[in-house]
Amino acid sequence: MKIPLGQLLVRSGIITVKTLERALARQATCGKRLGGGLLEMGVLTEDELLDALGQQYGLETVPRLFTRQLPAELLALVPADLAITRPLLPLRLENGALFVAVSDPLDGETVARLERHGSVRVTQLLCRPGELAAAVKRQYHRDQGGGDMKILVVDDPAAMSDVEGALRREGYQVFTARDGVEGLRIAFSQKPDLILCDAATPRMDGYALMRAVKANPSSAGTLMILLTSKASPEEEHRALKAGFHDFIGKPMMTIRVVSRVRRAFEIIDKAREQQPSPSPA
Structure with missing residues (x-):
C-alpha cells in the first residue's frame, strides 16, 4: 500500500505537519496536486518532490537528463506527438524493456498506449517535469530546426x-x-x-x-x-x-x-x- 505523499514528506523531515495542513487546505480550494502546491509555496524543491514520488511509487528517478542526441531508432519507439504532449522520453531499450522518462507516475493510459505501439514492456523512470519537457523538445525538434x-x-x-x-x-x-x-x-x-x-x-x-x-x-x-x-x-x-x-x-x-x-x-x-x-x- 502506497504511503501518501504528505506523510512521506513529513516523515522525511522535509515539511512539518502544519505545512502539510496548509498545503492540503490550499489543494482543496485550487484543485492542484499536493506536490505542485508545495512547490508553489516554496517549501519543497523539485528534487525533493522527485525523490518522494520515487519512494511513493517504487520507481527509479532520473535527476538529470543527458543532452546528447539519442539514436533515431530509439526515438522512433515513441511517437513524436505522444512524446511532446505528455511529455515522455525513451532512454534505452534493454532486455526487451523500454525505459522511458516520465513526470507523471499516474499516467497509466499513456504507458499502455506505448506498449501497444511498440510491442514492448515499458519501465517508467521519474524525471522533473521542466527538465523532461525541455529534453523532449531538444530530441524531437532538432531535425525540424527547433534547437x-x-x-x-x-x-x-x-x-x-x-x-x-x-x-x-x-x-x-x-x-x-x-x-x-x-x-x-x-x-x-x-x-x-x-x-x-x-x-x-x-x-x-x-x-x-x-x-x-x-x-x-x-x-x-x-x-x-x-x-x-x-x-x-x-x-x-x-x-x-x-x-x-x-x-x-x-x-x-x-x-x-x-x-x-x-x-x-x-x-x-x-x-x-x-x-x-x-x-x-
Missing part, C-alpha cells in the same frame, strides 16, 4: 546566478547581460525567444530596453518579463501596459521564475503552432 530555446537575462549576474543555473537545468540556452546596452546588443545578435530584464539596469533601464527591442522589426515579437523590486499593483499595471508580457517582483523565488518562464514558452509554442506553413515553391 534549444534561448533566454536573455539582463540583470546583475551575481544576483541572478541561481536563476540562471535553474534555467540551464531546464534545458534552456541562457545568455546574460549586466546592463541594458549590453542586453540590447545580445538581443539583436542572438535573437532570444524570451527576455527577462530588471527595471533598473544601468545605462538603459528595463523600460527603455523593452521599447528598443519592440521598435526593431526583427525582435518586435519577443516576449519580455520585467523583474523589479517595486512589487506593487501600480508597477505591475505600468509594466503590462507598457508591453511586458509578465511581471515578477523581487526578491524572487527561483521556482517562481522558472514557472513563469515555462508559461511564457507555452504561449510561444502555441503561437508557433498557429502560424501557417510556408507555401510550397
